[in-house]
Amino acid sequence: MTTAEAGAPARYHHGDLRNALLEAGRALLEEGGPAALSIREIARRVGVSAPAAYHHFSGLDDIAVALAERGFAELAERLQAAPSNAKGQLGPAGMAYVGFARDNPGLYRLMFGEGFRGAFAADERVRALRSDAYEVLKTGLSKRVPASEVSTAALFLWSLTHGLSLLMIDGQFDPGADPDTLVAAVLRLSGKGLPTSSEPGDRA
Amino acid sequence: MTTAEAGAPARYHHGDLRNALLEAGRALLEEGGPAALSIREIARRVGVSAPAAYHHFSGLDDIAVALAERGFAELAERLQAAPSNAKGQLGPAGMAYVGFARDNPGLYRLMFGEGFRGAFAADERVRALRSDAYEVLKTGLSKRVPASEVSTAALFLWSLTHGLSLLMIDGQFDPGADPDTLVAAVLRLSGKGLPTSSEPGDRA
DNA sequence: CCGATAATCTTAACGACGTAAAGATAGGAG
DNA sequence: CTCCTATCTTTACGTCGTTAAGATTATCGG
Numbered sequence: 001m002t003t004a005e006a007g008a009p010a011r012y013h014h015g016d017l018r019n020a021l022l023e024a025g026r027a028l029l030e031e032g033g034p035a036a037l038s039i040r041e042i043a044r045r046v047g048v049s050a051p052a053a054y055h056h057f058s059g060l061d062d063i064a065v066a067l068a069e070r071g072f073a074e075l076a077e078r079l080q081a082a083p084s085n086a087k088g089q090l091g092p093a094g095m096a097y098v099g100f101a102r103d104n105p106g107l108y109r110l111m112f113g114e115g116f117r118g119a120f121a122a123d124e125r126v127r128a129l130r131s132d133a134y135e136v137l138k139t140g141l142s143k144r145v146p147a148s149e150v151s152t153a154a155l156f157l158w159s160l161t162h163g164l165s166l167l168m169i170d171g172q173f174d175p176g177a178d179p180d181t182l183v184a185a186v187l188r189l190s191g192k193g194l195p196t197s198s199e200p201g202d203r204a
Numbered sequence: 205m206t207t208a209e210a211g212a213p214a215r216y217h218h219g220d221l222r223n224a225l226l227e228a229g230r231a232l233l234e235e236g237g238p239a240a241l242s243i244r245e246i247a248r249r250v251g252v253s254a255p256a257a258y259h260h261f262s263g264l265d266d267i268a269v270a271l272a273e274r275g276f277a278e279l280a281e282r283l284q285a286a287p288s289n290a291k292g293q294l295g296p297a298g299m300a301y302v303g304f305a306r307d308n309p310g311l312y313r314l315m316f317g318e319g320f321r322g323a324f325a326a327d328e329r330v331r332a333l334r335s336d337a338y339e340v341l342k343t344g345l346s347k348r349v350p351a352s353e354v355s356t357a358a359l360f361l362w363s364l365t366h367g368l369s370l371l372m373i374d375g376q377f378d379p380g381a382d383p384d385t386l387v388a389a390v391l392r393l394s395g396k397g398l399p400t401s402s403e404p405g406d407r408a
Numbered sequence: 409c410c411g412a413t414a415a416t417c418t419t420a421a422c423g424a425c426g427t428a429a430a431g432a433t434a435g436g437a438g
Numbered sequence: 439c440t441c442c443t444a445t446c447t448t449t450a451c452g453t454c455g456t457t458a459a460g461a462t463t464a465t466c467g468g
Contacts, residue, residue, distance in 0.1 A: 013416055013463060035321040039455065051456075052417050060455065090398075113374065114318035115325075117239040121374065130376055145399050151378055152389040153398055155371070156364070159390060163367025167359070170317070170325065172334055174355055185356040186363060193397030194294075194357055195349050217434060217445055243426065255427075256446050264426065410468080418461065425454070432447065438440085 018056040020046045025067055029106035034115035037064060061120050064110060071107045072129045075100050076136070094161050094187040101165035108165060134158065160190055222260040224250045229271055233310035238319035241268060265324050268314060275311045276333045279304050298365050298391040305369035312369060338362065364394055
């Protein structure tokens with residue numbers, strides 16, 4: 001009798017349940033992190049019984065994968081909308097990447113299988129999504145880095161932005177510092193390298 | 205009747221249950237990741253009933269925190285055992301860091317609250333452990349970086365190693381590449397910075 | 409318009425989980 | 439030896455993901 005949407009008369013057939021479930025899942029994700037993702041709670045919020053979800057998804061993992069898919073699509077949008085890397089500067093893209101993670105911490109962590117129970121991280125579809133993102137990064141880098149170093153540079157850059165995103169999400173940095181300033185400064189270091197007292201270029 | 209340790213006669217009072225629980229938990233962590241951590245399974249392996257654990261820990265989260273504590277201690281050991289940063293090179297330390305993560309993927313992810321259900325990530329004790337590690341990193345860096353840049357450099361370095369560790373753990377990099385070589389190459393970039401076409405010596 | 413068929417949603421139920429409560433057992437102090 | 443207390447056990451409750459079986463509605467051929 002009571003639907004989540006007060007306007008609708010609670011029909012037996014919801015009509016757009018799949019989407020409604022995903023939206024509720026996404027909200028849940030941002031409220032309580034990936035660990036809070038739960039079929040029963042999602043269904044509860046949509047005003048539907050838990051097993052109803054099984055007509056649209058094969059299980060909780062499947063919902064998680066669908067959410068991750070949307071996440072990667074949105075991330076790609078954000079990266080393309082970033083001030084183009086015309087001058088070869090990857091700062092804007094990096095800011096966009098970390099910005100996405102900071103705006104959608106729960107979703108971002110889910111996309112990388114962090115904080116979620118289950119064999120989701122090993123799911124082929126998710127691994128493919130991540131690999132696709134990785135390939136995009138590599139082709140982007142291929143324009144501004146010697147071909148022989150693209151692979152290493154890509155891993156370097158992804159490690160940096162991924163790690164930075166997670167640390168920012170977790171608030172694990174100097175308290176009192178302005179996050180945006182911090183992110184910009186760290187990304188700037190990715191081009192300069194760490195300041196050293198000795199000459200760079202020798203063995204690690 | 206049947207203990208996990210076939211040699212012991214299954215005494216009513218275990219004698220060293222706390223440690224046994226932690227060891228079982230650690231094994232579980234490496235077998236199935238943080239998501240597989242379960243009081244009932246831990247107790248099962250030790251040959252004890254689940255509620256017995258509550259005499260030594262306040263709950264599952266408490267066990268997780270204790271495991272994380274051990275993890276941070278071991279990580280600190282590994283970092284100090286690394287070929288000393290005498291020449292100011294941080295490569296060995298970085299290799300040691302990533303090496304620890306790769307040797308103990310489940311534990312490492314737990315230490316950063318990744319893959320674990322519950323409000324563990326926000327736990328004060330864990331946050332303190334991470335902050336301590338961060339401070340150690342900063343003091344280490346203060347010897348080889350201008351004071352004004354220590355904070356940024358520390359976040360840069362931690363982001364890089366943390367992100368790299370997680371990506372390596374997840375196997376999310378070019379298949380076929382040798383992990384050790386990859387890690388070394390990425391860490392080397394942390395000193396040089398990303399090669400850019402605008403920098404002197406451009407080859408792009 | 410009407411009835412069959414298929415899609416969608418419901419309630420009921422199973423096993424596993426974390427955890428609380430209450431009782432049994434054993435080691436140590438007097 | 440006796441009592442006390444810490445430790446462990448069995449039992450139980452509520453939640454979870456998921457399956458099975460039945461109810462409801464949309465769709466479509468006649």
